[in-house]
Amino acid sequence: MTIGLLILSLVAQPVWWFGLIYEWWTADRRIKRERRAFGSAVYSDKFEVRHFVLLSLFWGLVMSVVSFAVGMTVPIGWWVCYSVFALIAIIFGLGSRLPITIFVGTVVLYDWFDKASFSHPVMALLRQLGFSRQPVKIAVLIMLLSAVLFLLSRWLKKTGGRFASPKIFAQKRGKLIAGYPFNELLVVPTLVLIPGDFISAHLAFWPVLSLGGTHVTPLFLPILLGLHLTIFKQNPRMAFKRLAKSFLVLSILVLIGGIVALLSQPAAWIILGLAYVGYIGCLLKTRWHDRRQSFWYSKVDHGVRVLGIKPETPAAKMDIQVGDIITTCNQQPVHSETSFYEALLSDPTYCHLKIQTPEGDLKVTETAIFDGSPHEIGIVMFKD
Incomplete structure (x- = not known):
């Protein structure tokens, strides 16, 4: 019964379904663009949809097992905030551009709201509905961010540049060049624990677990992964592999930073800021390296x-x-x-x-x- 309810919550997750619809639309646009430019599609199958379904579910299973094994606990306020912003980003076509920005931004927004004076009446009302006020350390979310960066690294290594679909551009002098855009996203449904029994308070059949004397509710967190980047002067496959390696190194550093933040709470915000700067730095480095090459697909x-x-x-x-x-x-x-x-x-x-x-x-x-x-x-x- 418990497993069935969790699977039902996964199937009913709107972020995943909107992500699937967006990837279907992305694949349709790519195929139409290829047909206009070359007379026929370079890749006639919707590989973006295949990647989304298979890799989302595979990495979701892996992440859920790891998360449940370590007892990954996230606050309900951040879970709601992150899920809403991820859904909005996908609807407006920004899901592949802002995955890490949404993660870091919602952590900052959650902490600001949690400490703001006007949030107390709201939290009092939520406690009456069964929401727990038990604080969750920002260090835990930093460690979750390291896992997200790790997933981003492995995903890019597997799919980045593998399907090199050219897009025609015109330079200022009118000379035609080709670029290789990567514009995909994943929604990785990851099982996490939410402090409190707010769901079972209204739905008695919903599973509630006891962790260290505290009631927690298992829910799926729709982790958003994505990248929107065009390569102009390199082999696309090699360029994305290098970027994947940079994200892998960054994920290890962020994990170490999360462990440090567990021991020193004031350092958590510095580490979170440095993690985001490191992510932006990886993207800028890739763009800079691409722009400084003399070769063009001209x-x-x-x-x-x-x-x-x-x-x-x-x-x-x-x-x-x-x-x-x-x-x-x-x-x-x-x-x-x-x-x-x-x-x-x-x-x-x-x-x-x-x-x-x-x-x-x-x-x-x-x-x-x-x-x-x-x-x-x-x-x-x-x-x-």
Whole structure:
């Protein structure tokens, strides 16, 4: 019965469902953008939705087991505040941009409201409804923040840049360039403990646990993860892996800071501030490193730039990377999309390419292609 009620509270969680709807909408926009720019979708499946469902539930299970094992307790005021702000951010399309800002901001807002003089009548009313006034140390929320940063790191390492979907931009001089945006979010439902028995006071069947002589209520906290970042001058996969490594280091430092804050309450706010500055610093460092590179995914005159490779096509089996420049196809020089496909038609069942890498190295690759369907080779390039 208890497990069934907890599962019901997970299924009925609005933040998760709104996140799913937003990811479906994000995938639709990406597919339409790819079709406008390249004539067909680079990735026709909604991989954003697949990531959201599978990774949200997987990491939610892992986080819930860990949280329940350590007895992670969060105040009801912050739980409500965080859930509401996360929902609002998703509705207004800001969920992937502000996940850590929402976490830190709601901690500050909760503590300010808890200490404000006008909050006392409100808290008195809430106590009558069964809400506990038992304080929860900010250090506990800092340690939860370290877990959120760890999840963000592992998520980026697994998915960041894995599906390199190009977006066409125009520079000031009119030259076309491509960028690789990452715009995904996750809602990780994590089981936490809330001091008090406010739910069971009105719903007698709701589970209440006893922890150290204190009544606590298990509830799912919808932890919001997300990132909105466009890479212009690097291999997207490598850029997001470096960012993931930075977040991993930051999560370890924040965890150490949370342990220190348990021992010294005045240090908690300094550590929380430094954690947020560190998060912003990781993002700025990634942007700065990207901007200072000399390479661009730009249109070239001496060949055709590879902007993407469609999965399960002949190109996916060839030694081709995003950013490569195809100089010849079937022994014929190419300089545009049209000349590339004309060269393919010279031998409609075979493709032999000479390629120049972004580093200036030369390589040769070849494969059989679909008979009579050269346009299905799977190489995405600038349209003429």
